Amino acid sequence: MAYKTIVEDGIDILVVGAGLGGTGAAWEARFWGQDKKIVIAEKANIDRSGAVAQGLYAINCYMGTRWGENNPEDHVRYARIDLMGLVREDLLFDMARHVDSTVHQFEEWGLPIMRNPKTGTYLREGRWQIMIHGESYKPIVAEAAKKSADKVFNRICVTHLLMDDSKENRVAGAVGFNVRTGNYHVFKSKTVICGAGGASNIFKPRSVGEGSGRTWYAPWSSASAYGLMIEAGAKMTQMENRIVLARFKDGYGPVGAYFLHLKTYTQNGLGEEYESKWFPELQKMVGKEYLDPEASHLTHRPIPTCLRNHALISEVNAGRGPIHMVTMHAFQDPHLEEVGWENFLGMTVGQAVLWAATDVDPKYENPELTTSEPYVMGSHATCSGAWCSGPEDISPPEYFWGYNRMTTIEGLFGAGDAVGGTPHAFSSGSFTEGRLAAKAACKYIDDGKAEGIVVSDEQISRRRKEIYTPLEHYKIYRNEIVAGDVNPHYINPKQGLDRLQKLMDEYCGGVTVSYMTNEKLLHIGLKKLKILEEDLQSIAAKDIHELLRAWELKHRHRAAECVTQHTLFRKETRWPGYYYRGDAMKVDDENWHVLTVSRRDPNTGEYTMEKAPCYHLVGEDE
């Protein structure tokens, strides 16, 4: 192969993936490490990459302490109840106490944040959300990251983390290839901040044709955050805690602004309110501690999102679908109508395209809602990610090993989707986590923890060989057949992805089985995942673009396996509406009020599962 090897050496902080987490890390790192070499490796183009590529209409995590709106502790309570009690409260609190400074900076950089004309405060969508004109949110934060970084490598698909050959369990950089030139890139670095993406497309999507690209989370979020870290042997937490979204049907347009700002509401196909009808039965499943409609009426305590999903799913399964969002009242107000449309144009243009195509005008017709396929990601409103150390001032011993947001691999930090146990971070929280990780990474270097790292030539050449294998396979076996993609020696990335999605859907609780699984199904799923892994050794890529898809699939597969292991381990149904264990249909606080932690041994591929304590640091009462 004529691809060059390009080595970038002497890096202090390598940021892998420049979404909101990575840009936050790169930007802040410059302040704490003015003498340090900061390099970004990004799969696409930093100006439009990650989950916020097309924009965002709201910042969903903003305390507003300057206006006396919320304290960080309030946010911990909210996220904790929404996730049925199981969160990393130290990490959550830490993010919440810093997030406002992030948002205030965004405004200073030019992000248009809407103001309440009466009070002068930011215009609230809900208790935690503020409304923005965020079409250029990503280009603005990318600008900040570019100002801080020494170098930005766009179009680098990072495939593996490099490990230190002189000291076990210490990171030494990363490798990948350029999706334009095909060149092999080696980044030797003292620390790595993983800001890569969570997972869309590991479960079969509702649309499987052309529309399979219209996922709720970006299709380029290829589970690389998890693929990279699991492969390196990092401990992961709460990977079973996948998320299912109730969204406008087919386009997956967001509903937050509709519920909160436009005050729209849902009803079943008969025009009835249905949610509350399911609560008594649901309360028997989860207990009063997690579902207390009366208390929710009296206070601001939210009904957990998964339980509202459960009501929607149950109502549809009872034959009283479709579920509609009642928009006809709100849209009579021209201002609210404008908000409703701009909400989509700012972050889910595909939904506007769909309504235009189907002549749905919410002013005259109530649009349909549905629940999405499951996603695995740690930044939006769920917990999946790496098991990370918390800050030194508040974390209990089991949650603390020296450096904030450092994984169980020395020198490897996380931000955004990569960090487990911190739901409701969203864009601003992810950026904030990146900032926290950057400060900690600089401290790690300054403390002399990154001395004497050795990366052997053997490791570098082994990874190089591995990366290009799919191209070799194609070259060797392609001409055995006349034409087409049916080959006895290999599968292509699309075929592999279809297989992964089908088995995850059927065995791990996807949309076609109404999110239901059990121990038996999960064991079969693991077996099939193992065989798929063998076949992925024979994956073929006809060009560099397919090579990118092949590696995305490998990352997705690794994340899917971890999700299945975790789902098998937690023998209860903690989040009805996200998934169900048919053989353990209740919340079991006695045995499972814990965080699940896994580690895959990089040498043997075996998983070790353990329970970690779920400490509550914040009291009940506001």
Place this chain on the structure above:
Amino acid sequence: MPTFVYMTRCDGCGHCVDICPSDIMHIDKTYRRAYNIEPNMCWECYSCVKACPQHAIDVRGYADFAPLGHSVRVDRDEEKGTIAWRIKFRNGTEKDFLSPITTKPWGQAIPQLAEVPGPSQEMRDSQLLYNEPKYIRMDDGGLHTLETNGLKMKKGVYY
């Protein structure tokens, strides 16, 4: 679907190839113009549509569920700091929207952190991030210190 490219408008400049987050806008070697190589991995994020200087790229909704005869066009103007949308329904109805995209000249309001005074040892030893505590509470009231209101372990820790 995803995006498609009008043959007569595209001049093969490659702006869309450069920006696409999904790596699916490529140049066709025969026509030397751009096209979408993988519609089922297109998020309809409009990054390429906005970036095209010729307005050569448009979107036709996903064939699985979007009937023909609609259009959602966009004009993003960095100079003015605005974005304009025109939605055309299948039945001919049109709706126009205009939003700001930035309030400052591009990039000029972002500080060079290499040039600001570096952090003191005291800052390094604290929980503060850059520009804190000032930027947490930008009012003239009491500064937020980042200290907790007495976080402590409460009962109910399970193994």
